[in-house]
Amino acid sequence: MKTTPPSAIIIGAGFTGCALAYDLAQRGFAVMVVERGELASGTSGRTHGLLHSGARYCVTDAEAAIECIQENIILRRIAKQCIEYNGGYFVALDDADLGYAPAFFQGVQNCGIPVDEISVKRALEAEPALNPKILTAFQVPDAAFDPLRLAMAFAASARQHGAKFNTFFDVVGFLRDGQGKICGVSAINRHSGKPVDFHADITVNATGAWAGKVAEFAGVTVPVRPTPGVMVAYEKRVTTRVINRLCEPDDGDILLPQRRMAVIGTTSFEVEEADYIPVYPDQVKQMHQRAALLVPELENIKMRGAYMSARPLIGGMMSGRSLSRTFKCYDHQTDEGINGLVTVTGGKATTCRAMAEKTADLVCQKLGWQRVCETAQYPLADYHLYYQANEAAA
């Protein structure tokens, strides 16, 4: 059994990298996060912000739905500062939606998601802006979270346990020792343009939609499919609750209140390159139409903006919406004989803590370090503390 604390490099400071930094630092690792931009400058800073109850996936992707409800309950406890506890409705707009209701009701129950069928009258009293033609409504424990606060709260907690965040360092390769084991990364300081090497016992690739590209630097394959979606924000908050269309996951099926705005999302298509994804006007138009179906007054409310980012979905033979929203850890020693490197990708913002826990368990097992995860037990540090804690070493 190892007695001196091990060290870890985490590439990427999205939700996954920040949650993992906290988990490993809390287990006693010396943690260095290496991120090519600012915190949450990848997909995490441009997410929709729905703390999923899991109901969206209960029929088509039960594994992801169960992960979501379990983590929804934990994040409500540890990340109160980031969450608006507003709840969510699933509403039927036509006969096809009504036809989905029995499978939905069964699905939420199978996945352990609390659900209440409520009368149309009650739903409209609670949410007067809703389409008055809705045919039925179910209430579930959805919520809205603030993406930046969530990433910063995990990062602040990591820093309190000694983790160092090296932002604006672009990882361009891996370092190897005499046995070919990965013992760190080479990066470029994006401020100075100078190369820098970071050394550690283990490196975790937590680069989301870029995980495949970064894994290639080590000559290994990660079947991640960058799967973007557009979000359209409106200048008025039109509902208190999250409004979901009662149907299988589809384009424009979630309308989320975010502070004083309403945000409709999203689409789903695949790209090769996650770095620059244009916002397509036809998708914005489609979102606008779908939003107005749920809340008719949105037809005439000014759009505040449209933005796009890519989900890191695990690829297989399937594509698009049929790809699971669950996550996967890859031990590249078992899979490809490359020691010292682990990749974690896939998943959801809602499940980032669980992704971190599974990855940290694997890292501890590989290094013979016996510490258990405690991240579900304690509230996260105040997110403001991210900027007040110790500065990066590099």
Ligand SMILES: Cc1cc2nc3c(=O)[nH]c(=O)nc-3n(C[C@H](O)[C@H](O)[C@H](O)COP(=O)(O)OP(=O)(O)OC[C@H]3O[C@@H](n4cnc5c(N)ncnc54)[C@H](O)[C@@H]3O)c2cc1C
């Ligand atoms: C349109 C859309 C809507 C979504 N809505 C929701 C939602 O409502 N609720 C929910 O739970 N989930 C949602 N998700 C999913 C969620 O946003 C993602 O699963 C999550 O943000 C992924 O986090 P991550 O840390 O794995 O990846 P990222 O946030 O992308 O982090 C990866 C980081 O790696 C960095 N990086 C990449 N390459 C390098 C390199 N060479 N060197 C150094 N750093 C590098 C990037 O800059 C980035 O910061 C949504 C996703 C999309 C696309």
